[in-house]
Structure formats: C-alpha cells, structure tokens
Amino acid sequence: MKRRKFIEKTAIGLSAPFWLNSCEIDFLNNKPFPISVSSMAESGHLIKNALSLKICEKCQTETLIVGGGLSGLAAAHTLKNKDYLLLELDDRYGGSSSANNYQGVSLGRGAHYDLAYPAYYGTEVLKMFEELQIIEYHPWNDNWSFKDRQHIIPNARRQQCFQKGKFRKNVMPKTKASQKLMELMRQFEGRMVLPTRFTPTELKYLDQSTFDTYLNEHDINADPNFRNLIDYQMLDDYGGTSKQVSALAGIHYYTCRPYQNQYVELFSAPEGNQYFVKKIFQKIPSQRILKEHLVYHIEKKGSGYLVDALNIIQNQRLQIQTDTIIYAGQKHGLKYITPEIDSPFDKNIYAPWMVVNILTRQKPNNFGYWQNEYLDSESGFLGFIDSSIQYQGNLKGLHCLTGYYCLKPEHRSKLLTVEDHKDRIVNKTLTYIHSMVKEPIDPEAAFIHVMGHAMPIPTPHYLFKTYPETDNFKFSGVDTGRLPLLFEAIDSGIVAAKSL
Ligand SMILES: Cc1cc2nc3c(=O)[nH]c(=O)nc-3n(C[C@H](O)[C@H](O)[C@H](O)COP(=O)(O)OP(=O)(O)OC[C@H]3O[C@@H](n4cnc5c(N)ncnc54)[C@H](O)[C@@H]3O)c2cc1C
Incomplete structure (x- = not known):
C-alpha cells in the first residue's frame, strides 16, 4: 500500500463512524427490503433558503411555542384555553419520543420507557x-x-x-x-x-x-x-x-x-414514549398546533416578538406576531434563530443517537427479553428492544427489533452520510442482533432515525443552571440544565408555561 493511502485509511479508521469504515455479513443481498431514513440534519440549509422568501401569511398569537417534543406539548397542555400556537419542524410530534408508522402500527423510534x-x-x-x-x-x-x-x-x-x-x-x-x-x-x-x-x-x-x-x-x-x-x-x-x-x-x-x-x-408500549405524546396531544385543540413548520427567525418587536416560520412542505413563509415565546426546540440552533439574544446554551454538549427499527413477521425464537443489552460494541451499539415482549394488541402480528446507537459528538457531521450508507447500517445492526439471537432474521422493512442533537450530556456544572430569561421569553426542554428524561422534559414545559 502506498504511504499516502495508508495514512488516509488510518485517519478514517480513527475518526469515522462505523458505517464509513466497516463491512459485515450481507444480510440484505438475499432478499432486499425497503429502508427509510429520517433526519432533521438538513434543517440548517432550510434556514438559509428561507431568509429570502416573501411572506405568504401573517398571524398573531399571545404565546408561540417552538417545538412539539414532550416539553413543548406539556407547555401547550398547561396553557389550556389561552391563546397560543405551537410549531413543530418534523412531520410528527414527539421529537426524541416520536414513533414510526408502518401499516397502521406505531413503533417507537426514540425514548422507549x-x-x-x-x-x-x-x-x-x-x-x-x-x-x-x-x-x-x-x-x-x-x-x-x-x-x-x-x-x-x-x-x-x-x-x-x-x-x-x-x-x-x-x-x-x-x-x-x-x-x-x-x-x-x-x-x-x-x-x-x-x-x-x-x-x-x-x-x-x-x-x-x-x-x-x-x-x-x-x-x-x-x-x-x-x-x-x-x-x-x-x-x-x-x-x-x-x-x-x-x-x-x-x-x-x-x-x-x-x-x-x-x-x-x-x-413500555410498542410505540415507546409516543404513548405519552399521544395522551397530551389528544387534549390540544387542532387549530393551536402546526407540524412541518420550522421557526427560523425571531426578533424583538415592541414589547413582543416577530417570528418567521417556514412551511417546509409548501416552501412558504409564515410571519407571526407574538407577545411571548416558549422555546422548546433544541438550543444548538438558537444563536442563528435569535441573533439579538445571547444564547446561554453554548456550553451544552449533545450526544447524537441513531435508532434502527427492523420489522419482521417472524417472532424471534428462544429469546424473549424486552431489552437486550450489548456490551462489547465499539460502534456505539447499545443493544435492542424486542417488541414481542410488549403488549401485542395493536401490533397486527408484526415484530419490531429496535437497535440503539449512542454516537460520539465528533461524528455528528457524518450523519449527513447516513442515507448513502443505509444498507451498511442496517446490515451492521442485523449482525449484532444475529450474534445474540443466533437465528436468521427475515426483515420486511427497516427505518433509521437520526438525531444529531438528541441528548444533552449532563456534564459537571450543567444541572441547576439559571438562564437569563425575560418575562416574555422562556426556555424549556431537557437541554435547559436537566437530565435527559421524560419527567424532566414534561416538568420543564409546565414550568415555562406557568412562569409566563
Ligand atoms: C434515543 C433516545 C432514547 C431515549 N430514551 C428515553 C427513555 O426511554 N426514557 C426517558 O425518560 N427518556 C428518554 N430519552 C430522553 C428524551 O429525550 C426525553 O425524555 C424527551 O423526549 C425530550 O423532550 P424535549 O421536548 O425536551 O426535546 P425533543 O424531544 O428534542 O423535542 C424538541 C422538538 O423541537 C423541534 N424543533 C427544534 N427546533 C425547532 C424549530 N426551530 N422550529 C420548530 N420545531 C423545532 C424538534 O423537531 C423536536 O420535535 C431518550 C432520548 C433519546 C435520544
């Protein structure tokens, strides 16, 4: 091998996530099946494009909630009959507690229990x-x-x-x-x-x-x-x-x-913590909540704020005049969205995660544990959840093996390459699962959910931080000095809404 090539290979080996440098047994070659990738990693580019758009629609509200994860939804629920609007970027609610829908079956693609x-x-x-x-x-x-x-x-x-x-x-x-x-x-x-x-x-x-x-x-x-x-x-x-x-x-x-x-x-329900999302969502009036809307610019206007949002399906700009804001989206993008407000979250360190749902009609034999923890991986694979141990009522004979990868923050930028390597990622996940179940798995479909800023790592001096909030701009979400847990997400939403 030429010296230059060798150096390149070694460098990739050290710095690349597994899908860029590994090859496993090919489980997909025998019988191909569809693999879908969902990721919000491209939303930064959407912001750049949106800045030059003309305003298509204007509206007014007392409180704007940015983000429909558990904390944003909990804030909405707490505001009850008040005048508010919640905008969520994704095509569904729940953020890291959301689910995939496959043939009418809802399957957790993040928080599970x-x-x-x-x-x-x-x-x-x-x-x-x-x-x-x-x-x-x-x-x-x-x-x-x-x-x-x-x-x-x-x-x-x-x-x-x-x-x-x-x-x-x-x-x-x-x-x-x-x-x-x-x-x-x-x-x-x-x-x-x-x-x-x-x-x-x-x-x-x-x-x-x-x-x-x-x-x-x-x-x-x-x-x-x-x-x-x-x-x-x-x-x-x-x-x-x-x-x-x-x-x-x-x-x-x-x-x-x-x-x-x-x-x-x-x-633990098969839809994971989407169970909690649904329970809250059912109580929120449909006219107060909009998905597929990216909030991309916030500026002060009088005693309130002028907010720009992009309808990502129709590529249209919506402008909202609001008295107060609850910012429940992840905070890493805040400095681009609210350039006038100094982001107090710059020291947050986020772990990226990747969740792989593998769907099969075949119930894994001689197995039967909900969580199957895998301790030897160097790729960040932590194990998988087997839906056959969950309530079967709505599963229509489907089995879902959900693999979890906790990735290194330095691999975040490589998440943009997941789509191109989706076969490899599913293969690798099947290799891990196969090494545990020791029997062939016959997948019918797979989903990969990529979350670049999935979890704030609770490093020293992270908890109990007080952030410089004003009376009419509040922060919520687990990345506001809280542990990355459901209870904290909900509490942060309730506190933000009550403090307005
Ligand atoms: C893989 C994984 C597994 C987990 N498992 C568990 C578990 O089993 N139990 C548990 O208690 N906790 C678990 N957690 C922690 C989980 O993150 C929290 O429980 C909770 O779901 C976090 O909610 P949140 O509202 O704070 O943030 P998020 O879920 O991150 O929600 C933020 C929302 O804001 C939206 N958003 C961001 N920016 C914008 C914008 N500019 N415009 C519009 N919308 C925007 C995002 O799309 C997202 O929907 C897990 C986390 C991960 C990543």
Whole structure:
C-alpha cells in the first residue's frame, strides 16, 4: 500500500463512524427490503433558503411555542384555553419520543420507557399525568402506578445482557465491587428526586465533579472491566461516560427510585414514549398546533416578538406576531434563530443517537427479553428492544427489533452520510442482533432515525443552571440544565408555561 493511502485509511479508521469504515455479513443481498431514513440534519440549509422568501401569511398569537417534543406539548397542555400556537419542524410530534408508522402500527423510534414514580417526586408532572389518566395513586404503598397495565413489562422478561459471547441477567452482576457501589449509593435513596430542580441543596455540590472522580474518591474498584459496566449504563441514559457526566447524574441513575428495596414497575408500549405524546396531544385543540413548520427567525418587536416560520412542505413563509415565546426546540440552533439574544446554551454538549427499527413477521425464537443489552460494541451499539415482549394488541402480528446507537459528538457531521450508507447500517445492526439471537432474521422493512442533537450530556456544572430569561421569553426542554428524561422534559414545559 502506498504511504499516502495508508495514512488516509488510518485517519478514517480513527475518526469515522462505523458505517464509513466497516463491512459485515450481507444480510440484505438475499432478499432486499425497503429502508427509510429520517433526519432533521438538513434543517440548517432550510434556514438559509428561507431568509429570502416573501411572506405568504401573517398571524398573531399571545404565546408561540417552538417545538412539539414532550416539553413543548406539556407547555401547550398547561396553557389550556389561552391563546397560543405551537410549531413543530418534523412531520410528527414527539421529537426524541416520536414513533414510526408502518401499516397502521406505531413503533417507537426514540425514548422507549419510563418507571413508576415515587410519591416524593415533584407534584406538577404527577398531577398532569393523573389528569391524563396515565397514572393513579395507591395510598397503601404511597406510590403512583401506571393505569394501562398491559404495558408493564413482566419483571422476569425485562432484560438480558450479552458480553463476550455469553448472556447474563444484568449489566452489573453481583460482585464485591458492585455490592460496594450499591452500599455507597444507599445514603442517597429517597433524596435523588425528579425533577432535579427539587434536589436538596446539600446534594448540589455533586454536580461539580465527574462521576468518575467521585468513584475514585470513594475507592470504588478502578478495574477497567468494572468501570466499563458503569460507563455502559451512563451512556444508555445520558449519552456520556462516567468521565463525562457529573457525580450527581451518576448517583441519580442508581438512586432516583427505591431500586434496592422495592420492585419498581417498568412501563413500555410498542410505540415507546409516543404513548405519552399521544395522551397530551389528544387534549390540544387542532387549530393551536402546526407540524412541518420550522421557526427560523425571531426578533424583538415592541414589547413582543416577530417570528418567521417556514412551511417546509409548501416552501412558504409564515410571519407571526407574538407577545411571548416558549422555546422548546433544541438550543444548538438558537444563536442563528435569535441573533439579538445571547444564547446561554453554548456550553451544552449533545450526544447524537441513531435508532434502527427492523420489522419482521417472524417472532424471534428462544429469546424473549424486552431489552437486550450489548456490551462489547465499539460502534456505539447499545443493544435492542424486542417488541414481542410488549403488549401485542395493536401490533397486527408484526415484530419490531429496535437497535440503539449512542454516537460520539465528533461524528455528528457524518450523519449527513447516513442515507448513502443505509444498507451498511442496517446490515451492521442485523449482525449484532444475529450474534445474540443466533437465528436468521427475515426483515420486511427497516427505518433509521437520526438525531444529531438528541441528548444533552449532563456534564459537571450543567444541572441547576439559571438562564437569563425575560418575562416574555422562556426556555424549556431537557437541554435547559436537566437530565435527559421524560419527567424532566414534561416538568420543564409546565414550568415555562406557568412562569409566563
Ligand atoms: C434515543 C433516545 C432514547 C431515549 N430514551 C428515553 C427513555 O426511554 N426514557 C426517558 O425518560 N427518556 C428518554 N430519552 C430522553 C428524551 O429525550 C426525553 O425524555 C424527551 O423526549 C425530550 O423532550 P424535549 O421536548 O425536551 O426535546 P425533543 O424531544 O428534542 O423535542 C424538541 C422538538 O423541537 C423541534 N424543533 C427544534 N427546533 C425547532 C424549530 N426551530 N422550529 C420548530 N420545531 C423545532 C424538534 O423537531 C423536536 O420535535 C431518550 C432520548 C433519546 C435520544
């Protein structure tokens, strides 16, 4: 090999995501099937084109909500009968909690589950979920549980974990090291709450260092194999390793529910957390919400704002005069959209994620675990969810294997190449799944959902930030100094709406 070629190859090997440098067994060659890719990665280009468009329509509202993820929808729900308009860029609602529709079946393509809520959690979300008939309170055990019992995953079928060619029950097996970790965590049980804005003051110092530093200071086994297990769990929930996330985030993971003393229900519908999106959406009047609209420019006008939005289907510009704004979209684009307002979010670090739904009519044999965690991957593959363990009522005989990739922030720009390499990505996912199920999979279709700014990594000094908001411009979403969790997203929307 010529020296120059060698250098090029090595550089790609070091810096490229897996689809640009790997080749696997070809599962697609035998029987091709359709693969669709969804991504909002091109929306930056839409903004550039929109700037020169003529105004097609004008309207006025009291409050404009930017973004129809869970936080924007929760804000809309909280505003009740007030005058507001919510604009969402995508062709559906839910953001990272949205779903794919395939032949009338709704399948999660992002957030997949939540766990039962202890009574000591903040009341705002609990009240809203009770109103929406999602949860009910049980005084005899002072706990909330989910009402749609068919979506509770049986404890015995919750998860298995695959490492070095072998299965075991949990990511972290019972060893001296794991018992010591759990001992250390015990002091925080009942004190790590959601939403995190209610964290007791005396625990907030834990936000100032990394979880890795905290573990070292407390003499937790530094063996890389053990630490890799912790890192896997941090990546799975927070998109970063223990060297990246704060000690508070790490401790929160192990103690935000009474895991050590009680059985904690896990709720997962086949449509994933789109279940919660639908429940809220049903309460929002249709004239107050518009999808396929990109908010691309906001400027101050008198005591309110003048906002430009692009109807991305008709390529038409809509201008909105509004008194107040709730900005519930991801914040990385804010500095381009509101050049007059200094973005306080420049230090946010986002993990990109990619979710691959593989649809098959064949029920995987000798399998049968909801979550199948994969510990050995170098590509960011974390495992897959098997829909055969979820409620079958609406699935029409379809099985969906949903693979998850948590990617490195430095690979974000390469997400634009996913469409060109979709066969490779699905192949790679099938290779992982095949190495676990050890039987042929006969896919009928696949979906790849790419999310460039999917998850704010809760690095030290990220939580509890106060942002310079004005009385009529509020921020919401998990990327406003909150953990990337459903409860935080909903709470942030409620708080923003109530503070107007
Ligand atoms: C792969 C993955 C799995 C996850 N799994 C779980 C889980 O199982 N349980 C859990 O609790 N949490 C999970 N999460 C965390 C999840 O992100 C949150 O629970 C929640 O869905 C975040 O909601 P949000 O409204 O803050 O943000 P988002 O969901 O990111 O919503 C923001 C919305 O704003 C829209 N938008 C952005 N800019 C504009 C604009 N300029 N104009 C118009 N619209 C705009 C976007 O299109 C998007 O719909 C997961 C996250 C990911 C990425």
